[in-house]
Amino acid sequence: MQDQCVLKLEHWCSFEKAVMESDKFSADRNQPLDMGSSEPPFQDTYKALFDDYVDAESKYEKNDVVIVAECELPMVDLSRLNLGEEEREDCKREIAKASQDWGFFQVVNHGICREILEKMRREQMKVFKRPFCEKINDEFMNFSEGSYRWGTPSATCLKQLSWSEAFHVPLAHISGLGGLTNLSLTMEQFATTVSDLAQKLAEILAEKMGHKSTFFKENCLPNTCYLRMNRYPPCPISSEVFGLMSHTDSDFLTILHQDQIGGLQLVKDGNWIAVKPNQDALIINIGDLFQAWSNGVYKSVQHRVVANKLEERFSTAYFFCPSYDTEIQSCVEPSVYRRFSFREFRQEVQEDVKKFGYKIGLPSFLVQN
Numbered sequence: 137m138q139d140q141c142v143l144k145l146e147h148w149c150s151f152e153k154a155v156m157e158s159d160k161f162s163a164d165r166n167q168p169l170d171m172g173s174s175e176p177p178f179q180d181t182y183k184a185l186f187d188d189y190v191d192a193e194s195k196y197e198k199n200d201v202v203i204v205a206e207c208e209l210p211m212v213d214l215s216r217l218n219l220g221e222e223e224r225e226d227c228k229r230e231i232a233k234a235s236q237d238w239g240f241f242q243v244v245n246h247g248i249c250r251e252i253l254e255k256m257r258r259e260q261m262k263v264f265k266r267p268f269c270e271k272i273n274d275e276f277m278n279f280s281e282g283s284y285r286w287g288t289p290s291a292t293c294l295k296q297l298s299w300s301e302a303f304h305v306p307l308a309h310i311s312g313l314g315g316l317t318n319l320s321l322t323m324e325q326f327a328t329t330v331s332d333l334a335q336k337l338a339e340i341l342a343e344k345m346g347h348k349s350t351f352f353k354e355n356c357l358p359n360t361c362y363l364r365m366n367r368y369p370p371c372p373i374s375s376e377v378f379g380l381m382s383h384t385d386s387d388f389l390t391i392l393h394q395d396q397i398g399g400l401q402l403v404k405d406g407n408w409i410a411v412k413p414n415q416d417a418l419i420i421n422i423g424d425l426f427q428a429w430s431n432g433v434y435k436s437v438q439h440r441v442v443a444n445k446l447e448e449r450f451s452t453a454y455f456f457c458p459s460y461d462t463e464i465q466s467c468v469e470p471s472v473y474r475r476f477s478f479r480e481f482r483q484e485v486q487e488d489v490k491k492f493g494y495k496i497g498l499p500s501f502l503v504q505n
């Protein structure tokens with residue numbers, strides 16, 4: 137895998153250049169807020185963080201260069217699940233191994249037709265083009281309260297600000313809309329096909345831990361999962377902020393469809409690596425709940441998105457989650473994590489974010505705490 141890596145010099149610039157960029161940015165900030173614009177008002181809302189950044193010259197090191205390797209994620213051809221016993225078992229083994237070694241892999245021949253993926257992307261692009269004042273209006277968009285998110289309200293410095301906007305939608309709510317609009321119809325179609333894939337992968341991962349169980353069928357229902365449509369606007373200060381801050385996912389597993397712009401990075405063996413986009417592949421990553429369920433065998437790894445100065449980027453994530461009452465318990469003993477409900481996990485994460493400005497997540501549930 138190392139041989140496939142291409143060293144990529146990340147756009148981490150010298151302090152002088154950063155200040156120049158901030159100056160350019162300040163000029164933009166003097167423009168009056170355009171109410172018809174679709175762009176979230178990052179510059180006005182986070183003005184204090186930019187001012188602090190420009191003032192805090194001495195805190196920043198000169199020529200801070202970050203090298204990030206660009207890698208192909210482990211590739212799994214899922215068509216082999218439909219072949220003979222040997223091929224099928226090899227394929228399952230690869231899925232489990234990638235989940236153990238990387239926490240991330242990509243799949244081709246996944247059964248989600250290109251047409252659905254393209255339609256989802258088109259509808260997603262359309263909704264993000266709506267004026268910002270419409271997007272923040274829950275009633276207008278017909279999504280549940282708080283579905284539209286942008287920036288990082290809890291950020292106390294530029295490095296904590298995510299330069300992105302998203303609709304984070306509970307699927308229970310989309311079914312309720314009854315295909316009211318093209319967008320909700322498309323989201324429903326997308327989620328239905330992707331949920332079958334998520335079930336299949338979860339069952340394989342459970343089987344490779346020695347458990348042929350109905351746990352996922354019983355607890356992760358189409359309406360307990362979430363769909364997140366992400367947009368990463370071009371960012372004039374792309375070297376100073378992330379598109380999406382480093383995090384792990386609070387679910388069992390995530391299925392991601394991204395465009396060809398690139399920007400997704402993950403931690404592998406203690407280093408950040410950049411994921412090379414592949415237009416035929418979907419990306420799968422293990423979430424916190426699978427790490428707990430597998431007693432730490434499958435890894436929920438930190439990932440983030442870097443901001444892009446010139447191009448906007450889109451991605452769609454399907455979060456495979458159980459109902460809030462579902463108890464998460466390690467499938468082997470002795471257990472590294474104490475038993476917890478998904479509701480408890482979510483509450484703890486929300487409280488951490490309020491208290492510290494970031495998620496602690498699984499370490500709070502270690503038995504030895």
Ligand SMILES: O=C(O)CCC(=O)C(=O)O
Pocket residue numbers: 364366380385392394399400439440441450451453
């Ligand atoms: O856009 C991406 O590539 C990653 C999205 C992501 O990590 C998320 O939505 O939680």
